[in-house]
Amino acid sequence: MANPAWRLAQRSCPSHLQVVSFPVVQLHMNRTAMRASQKDFENAVNQVKLLKKDPGNEVKLKLYALYKQATEGPCDMPKPGVFDLINKAKWDAWNTLGTLPKETARQNYVDLVSSLSSSLESSSQVEPGTDRKSTAYETLMVTSEDGITKITLNRPAKKNAINIEMYHEIMRALKAASKDDSSITVLTGNGDYYSSGNDLTNFTDIPPGGVEEKAKNSAILLREFVGCFIDFPKPLIAMVNGPAVGISVTILGLFDAVYASDRATFHTPFSHLGQSPEGCSSYTFLKIMGPAKATEMLVFGKKLTAGEACAQGLVTEVFPDSTFQKEVWTRLKAFAKLPPNVSIHLLLLRTLKIIS
Numbered sequence: 001m002a003n004p005a006w007r008l009a010q011r012s013c014p015s016h017l018q019v020v021s022f023p024v025v026q027l028h029m030n031r032t033a034m035r036a037s038q039k040d041f042e043n044a045v046n047q048v049k050l051l052k053k054d055p056g057n058e059v060k061l062k063l064y065a066l067y068k069q070a071t072e073g074p075c076d077m078p079k080p081g082v083f084d085l086i087n088k089a090k091w092d093a094w095n096t097l098g099t100l101p102k103e104t105a106r107q108n109y110v111d112l113v114s115s116l117s118s119s120l121e122s123s124s125q126v127e128p129g130t131d132r133k134s135t136a137y138e139t140l141m142v143t144s145e146d147g148i149t150k151i152t153l154n155r156p157a158k159k160n161a162i163n164i165e166m167y168h169e170i171m172r173a174l175k176a177a178s179k180d181d182s183s184i185t186v187l188t189g190n191g192d193y194y195s196s197g198n199d200l201t202n203f204t205d206i207p208p209g210g211v212e213e214k215a216k217n218s219a220i221l222l223r224e225f226v227g228c229f230i231d232f233p234k235p236l237i238a239m240v241n242g243p244a245v246g247i248s249v250t251i252l253g254l255f256d257a258v259y260a261s262d263r264a265t266f267h268t269p270f271s272h273l274g275q276s277p278e279g280c281s282s283y284t285f286l287k288i289m290g291p292a293k294a295t296e297m298l299v300f301g302k303k304l305t306a307g308e309a310c311a312q313g314l315v316t317e318v319f320p321d322s323t324f325q326k327e328v329w330t331r332l333k334a335f336a337k338l339p340p341n342v343s344i345h346l347l348l349l350r351t352l353k354i355i356s
């Protein structure tokens with residue numbers, strides 16, 4: 001089955017969204033002129049058809065948006081609803097371009113295709129096993145000081161929804177934190193939300209193998225993601241600065257301590273979404289709060305306040321929002337100064353948590 005985002009996009013820009021062969025031919029562009037001609041643009045549109053590797057949803061949306069802007073000008077379509085995922089993602093991408101002139105959009109499209117062709121070409125020349133990942137993060141802020149590595153989810157405009165890139169970056173940040181010289185690691189969110197959970201648009205990017213392949217890939221990613229929390233070797237603390245939804249709640253059962261602002265809420269609307277609880281929550285939540293309360297949350301989707309989550313053992317302590325940052329950081333800095341054998345106690349406690 002073709003990717004629906006591609007298919008839908010094809011209706012409005014039919015010539016540039018099929019993936020048929022490897023991009024060995026470099027785009028011929030008049031670089032000295034600095035402005036893409038109509039011919040350059042058409043070449044770029046054709047070049048996209050030659051991409052053998054799927055460039056990923058984010059890039060495809062950028063291409064779609066720039067194509068629309070270059071050919072039709074600013075987006076004047078009505079905004080689709082939040083659950084019309086594909087059309088909303090496309091609308092967002094196009095609308096973000098605002099009043100960008102058609103010529104600039106054309107140039108940006110040409111540049112993007114050119115960089116895409118080069119990067120796919122050079123990626124084929126990299127030795128297997130070579131680490132090509134950059135240390136910068138697109139969706140996170142990661143800092144390390146006073147013995148504490150702080151990983152901040154950083155898509156505040158999307159309520160810190162976890163897109164595919166963020167899943168990968170969180171895993172990368174955790175792996176780096178496990179090896180750095182900090183004693184504890186903190187996960188928190190930027191803006192008014194801790195996290196709105198899985199980015200709903202993650203499920204719109206259907207690969208050529210169809211929904212089965214998508215499900216298989218998602219399961220592999222999810223297993224790897226959750227595994228990074230299970231195996232994390234240092235004390236892992238969540239600072240839940242605001243509402244938390246879905247997977248950002250379930251994995252809290254794998255943290256060593258959870259501090260929450262009194263603005264935080266905890267919501268796992270899996271039944272409403274036709275999904276099942278993940279992140280080991282059907283095990284950890286049962287252990288933490290007992291079967292009746294776990295069922296109310298995980299099956300019936302009851303949203304807990306921070307106070308309720310604390311009473312049920314999911315949250316360690318709740319702080320007034322006005323003093324949340326100051327109080328928690330003071331405490332964490334003191335924890336970070338504890339002797340290094342804390343890891344042994346931690347391991348013991350985690351083991352007891354599992355077998356008790």
Ligand SMILES: CCCCCCC/C=C/C(=O)SCCNC(=O)CCNC(=O)[C@H](O)C(C)(C)COP(=O)(O)OP(=O)(O)OC[C@H]1O[C@@H](n2cnc3c(N)ncnc32)[C@H](O)[C@@H]1OP(=O)(O)O
Nearest residue numbers: 157158159161196197198199200201202218222245246247
């Ligand atoms: C590939 C690996 C797969 C692993 C599978 C793991 C399974 C995980 C499951 C879950 O996590 S289930 C939970 C999924 N999350 C949700 O259902 C939340 C959906 N969002 C909302 O209900 C609301 O947006 C909100 C969080 C209650 C906030 O509402 P509010 O009215 O305050 O703001 P909005 O205007 O709705 O949102 C602002 C902005 O953010 C976008 N957004 C919010 N949440 C998500 C999300 N989860 N995914 C994608 N985008 C999200 C929202 O669309 C708005 O965008 P703009 O319209 O401003 O562009």
